[in-house]
Amino acid sequence: MFAQAIEDILQDQCTPAVVRAIEAGGSPLKLWQALQGAGFLELLASEDAGGAGLPLTDLFPILCSFGRYTVPVPVAQTIVARALLGSQFAMPSGMITLGAALRREAGGAIVCSFTPYGMLADFVLAQDGDALLLLHCAAAQREASGVHGSLTATLRWSDARVATHVPGAGPLLPTFAAALHAALLSGAMTRVFEMTLKHCNDRIQFGKTLGKFQAVQHQLSVMAEHVAAASMAAEAAFHTDAAAPSLLAAAMAKSRTSEAAVLVASIAHALHGAIGIAEEYDLQLLTRRLHEWRMAHGSEAHWNVLIGQRVLAADVSIVDFVRSV
The missing domain is CATH 1.20.140.10 (Butyryl-CoA Dehydrogenase, subunit A, domain 3)
Structure with a gap:
């Protein structure tokens, strides 16, 4: 049911022309709002938390569809991030990507290198030992990867105090x-x-x-x-x-x-x-x-x-x- 519904939305809203436009610097909001408005960001969230409580076996074909259509927004990452944050956390509104490699510099800065969709994301969720860090991208310096059409970026926060510490689920x-x-x-x-x-x-x-x-x-x-x-x-x-x-x-x-x-x-x-x-x-x-x-x-x-x-x-x-x- 969910897989077919997402397929229908992607056929209409995530055409190759849309992908090219977003890669070229166009706004991703129309595509993002279509996916968000259909309630697909809460697929892994529990039913008690207002989500679909979808088992992982049913999530797999949905993620494959995102790959088939080369979806140029971090919808897969946001689905996972919202599940990791859980119902006990005030859920941020916007695109959340997953930080690939977090490091702390001597001066207190935080760097997430080569972050998928780092050019577009509103937030980065990264592992920090056994915990998670939620970082607002508006406070970050973004450095594009330099690869043609890539939305990957390295993000740097000069002040670690911008990070929200979320205990558990880091690994x-x-x-x-x-x-x-x-x-x-x-x-x-x-x-x-x-x-x-x-x-x-x-x-x-x-x-x-x-x-x-x-x-x-x-x-x-x-x-x-x-x-x-x-x-x-x-x-x-x-x-x-x-x-x-x-x-x-x-x-x-x-x-x-x-x-x-x-x-x-x-x-x-x-x-x-x-x-x-x-x-x-x-x-x-x-x-x-x-x-x-x-x-x-x-x-x-x-x-x-x-x-x-x-x-x-x-x-x-x-x-x-x-x-x-």
């Missing part, structure tokens, strides 16, 4: 961030594969469609394998009755989707040729997101360290370890 933030970006990557990769398959079936070269060439078929099959494997890993992180994904499942999901993102993007552009990087063609909207979301909250290299540590610490064979996940 859950990186877990949720990894899982939600895995779902976003899954949705975007699926759309990239669909576009590439259609292009190869429609584009005629040397008297036949590209898809009739064996070398192209091989590349498409490799692409399909990685998209399927990555999507399964992402879905597994949400396949739980718990209120939050497990850290290991989230790590495996983010690692597998991040690893696949590079390969899927490269094959897509190889099979599309020059048209794939054209500003007017939608493929580059998706593949840029693949590279950006791969790096957000840790690439496969980051999460593979945690996975490797868990494997080494387990007193079982690798096969039994995989079965236990």
Whole structure:
């Protein structure tokens, strides 16, 4: 029910033209208000707190839709942030993104580096040990990443007193961030594969469609394998009755989707040729997101360290370890 309702809104309100306009500095308010007005920001909040109380298994396809449409506002992050803040906290009004790497400088300043949607967000929710810090972006200096069309930014607050300390739930933030970006990557990769398959079936070269060439078929099959494997890993992180994904499942999901993102993007552009990087063609909207979301909250290299540590610490064979996940 929720997945289809969000799909309908995104089809109407989050067109490629809207994505391009927001990336170019246009206002995101119309899109944001459409999502907020439909009540989708409270999907994970409990019913007692006025939310939908949606289980994680039902949240996964919704996050995938956000990835498919390359939604240029931090709606996925806000859904998670509002759930982490809980009903005991006065909920801020506006876009909340999740801080990827918080550090405190000697002079008391707080810096959140390479924060997804940092150019647009009204607030940043970041982990600070076992607690959370809620930071108002109006008081921050924003430094764009410099990447074309990117909404990622490094934010710096000169005075730590602007932060609101929220006890508890700190360790859950990186877990949720990894899982939600895995779902976003899954949705975007699926759309990239669909576009590439259609292009190869429609584009005629040397008297036949590209898809009739064996070398192209091989590349498409490799692409399909990685998209399927990555999507399964992402879905597994949400396949739980718990209120939050497990850290290991989230790590495996983010690692597998991040690893696949590079390969899927490269094959897509190889099979599309020059048209794939054209500003007017939608493929580059998706593949840029693949590279950006791969790096957000840790690439496969980051999460593979945690996975490797868990494997080494387990007193079982690798096969039994995989079965236990």
